[in-house]
Amino acid sequence: MRKELPVSANARSVVSRLQKAGFETYIVGGAIRDMLMGRTPKDFDISTAATPEEVRQVFGRRSSRIIGKRFRLAHVYCGKELFEVATFRRAPEKNGQAQDGESPGNLIVSDNVFGSSSEDAARRDFTVNALFYDPEKREIKDFTGQGLGDIEKGVVRAIGDPALRFEEDPVRLLRALKLVGQYDFSLDSATENALFAKLPLFELASPSRRTLELEKILQSGYGDRQLEAFHDYGLLALFLPRLDRVWDSPTGGRVRELLFERNCRMEEGCFRNSLSLAAAVICLPFVEEALGRAPGSLWEPGNGAEETVEEVVDTVFLPQNLMVRVREAARRILGLVPLMAMRGERMERRIYSSRSYGHARELMCILQAVAEGDASECERFWPELPPARPPRGRKMRGRF
Ligand code: ATP
Ligand code: MG
Numbered sequence: 001m002r003k004e005l006p007v008s009a010n011a012r013s014v015v016s017r018l019q020k021a022g023f024e025t026y027i028v029g030g031a032i033r034d035m036l037m038g039r040t041p042k043d044f045d046i047s048t049a050a051t052p053e054e055v056r057q058v059f060g061r062r063s064s065r066i067i068g069k070r071f072r073l074a075h076v077y078c079g080k081e082l083f084e085v086a087t088f089r090r091a092p093e094k095n096g097q098a099q100d101g102e103s104p105g106n107l108i109v110s111d112n113v114f115g116s117s118s119e120d121a122a123r124r125d126f127t128v129n130a131l132f133y134d135p136e137k138r139e140i141k142d143f144t145g146q147g148l149g150d151i152e153k154g155v156v157r158a159i160g161d162p163a164l165r166f167e168e169d170p171v172r173l174l175r176a177l178k179l180v181g182q183y184d185f186s187l188d189s190a191t192e193n194a195l196f197a198k199l200p201l202f203e204l205a206s207p208s209r210r211t212l213e214l215e216k217i218l219q220s221g222y223g224d225r226q227l228e229a230f231h232d233y234g235l236l237a238l239f240l241p242r243l244d245r246v247w248d249s250p251t252g253g254r255v256r257e258l259l260f261e262r263n264c265r266m267e268e269g270c271f272r273n274s275l276s277l278a279a280a281v282i283c284l285p286f287v288e289e290a291l292g293r294a295p296g297s298l299w300e301p302g303n304g305a306e307e308t309v310e311e312v313v314d315t316v317f318l319p320q321n322l323m324v325r326v327r328e329a330a331r332r333i334l335g336l337v338p339l340m341a342m343r344g345e346r347m348e349r350r351i352y353s354s355r356s357y358g359h360a361r362e363l364m365c366i367l368q369a370v371a372e373g374d375a376s377e378c379e380r381f382w383p384e385l386p387p388a389r390p391p392r393g394r395k396m397r398g399r400f
Contacts, residue, residue: 001148005035007135010078011044014059014085015135021058023050024088024117026132026141033128036151037183046076046085047120047132055085070112090115091123106167107204118143125165125172126150126179126191127157154185162194170205173198174213177233181226195233202238210239211320218278221266224259242316243282246289254285254295261366276329277359279313279322281366283330284337286312296371301338309334329356336360337367340382352386 011027018025025048031041048055052066055074064076064085073086090113115123117132121143124130127150132141142148150157156179158165158172166172173195179185187195217223227243230236236244246252258281266273290308291299299305313330333356339347340360351357361382365375 001140001142002138003140004138005032005133005135005140006040007031007035007133008044008081010081011046011083012135014046014076014078014083017058018046018048018050018055018085019136021050021054023048023054023058025049026117026134028120028132029124029129032131032133032140033151035133036131036148044081044083046083047088047117048085049088049117050085051087051114052085055087072112088115088117088120089113089123090119106164107169117141122159124159125169125175127159128155128179128185130159150188154183155188156180156185156191157188158191158194162191163198166194166198166201170198170201170203171209171213173202173235174205174210174230174239177229177235178213178217178226180233181229182220182222184225199234199238202235207319207321211322214239214317214320214322215275215326218275218282219273221263221273223278224256224263227259228256240317240320242286242318246286250295251285251289254288255282257370258282258284258366261370262362265362265366265369274359274362275322276326276333276356277362279317279326279330280333280359280363283309283312283316283334284363284367286316287334296367298341298367299338301335301342305338306335329359332356333360333363337363340364343381357386358384 007027015025015027025046027044028047029045031044034041050058052072052074055076056064056066058064059074059076063078064074066072066074071086073084076083076085092113121130121132121141127144127147129147130142130144131147131151132143133139134141140148144159146157156176158176176187176191176195180187217226220226227236227240230239231244231247236247243252243255246255259278262278262281285295287305287309288295288297288299290312291305293299309331313327313334332354336351336354336356337360339351341364351360354360361378361384364382365378368378369375
């Protein structure tokens, strides 16, 4: 199908240079899906017939490098943008002869055999994720024959046998439901049946890839809806069991409310997509609960509050392992919240000198918006950047 999609000039230039060097090349994956849905893609992934070494020859050593040990791909820098350029792959063989990349059973442990563009589409997870776009010809290639229709209908459909695809890689269980939450898509019935049947396999999914998906969910502006979809389908109990247990309680309700508010503000462009802020937002209601505070009433500093914050931040996301620096930042943000809520003059030096001040300010605004329907007073009171020298003798206006 021919269609003009709003591809960035840099992405277009990377594709065009590879094509001019004689390599079939496309923009692939989530970016095409997002543009067809009228959303702005967060990045453009590129797939090409060129091997990583050939990509490096085209762009030179200064603008590209090869990364990954088993799944080798090239990073290409163009302007201020970084592009992942992957060579077309085909699915590993499963006939018991060429066992490259296969462990016993159907689980794929490596995915590294080069192939053609149509083979590359076939090894992808869902039809809506398997669209290839040639920005020079303005042409969308729908190798599965169902991707464009499924985007139109709002359907998540596994490519091939859904049960087998979930067995090969149980992270796909989560990826299917991410699409349901993100776009309000529904699962095609065969994919849905297979998902229910294969849900227990999620425990086998690679811990590092599960954590990577968690980070993407927290950073995105629709994590609240994705977590809701996980809960509806029974995946949240396996992914974030502690959050799942409270989901329908006042604590869970407050998590959802705060995350929703943060996401709205992010979509309006008020906030950056901070992982540590999202982690702090999710943890805050757990801290309130652990300290015996009613939702929305925060807590006072001291009396073991710091230890409670630490315990909550370290355990809420288990069995996923959020990076230590993200957990540390979330702890700092949550440590500042009660100080900021008190609005005591003596606190200002500590508040403004913290490197998490910006995020703590955003969390305070989220809290005020949820409590009062409007955060403008908080936004005025706390400057976006800390003053060079904390003001002295400023009158604090009560406790929010
Ligand atoms: P997002 O907007 O979250 O980045 P995405 O679809 O681009 O969504 P990525 O993780 O960036 O997700 O993956 C890029 C593409 O790689 C996907 O669109 C899909 O075609 C393919 N892909 C990713 N993970 C898998 C998987 N587990 N199995 C098969 N194909 C996958
Ligand atoms: Mg992507």
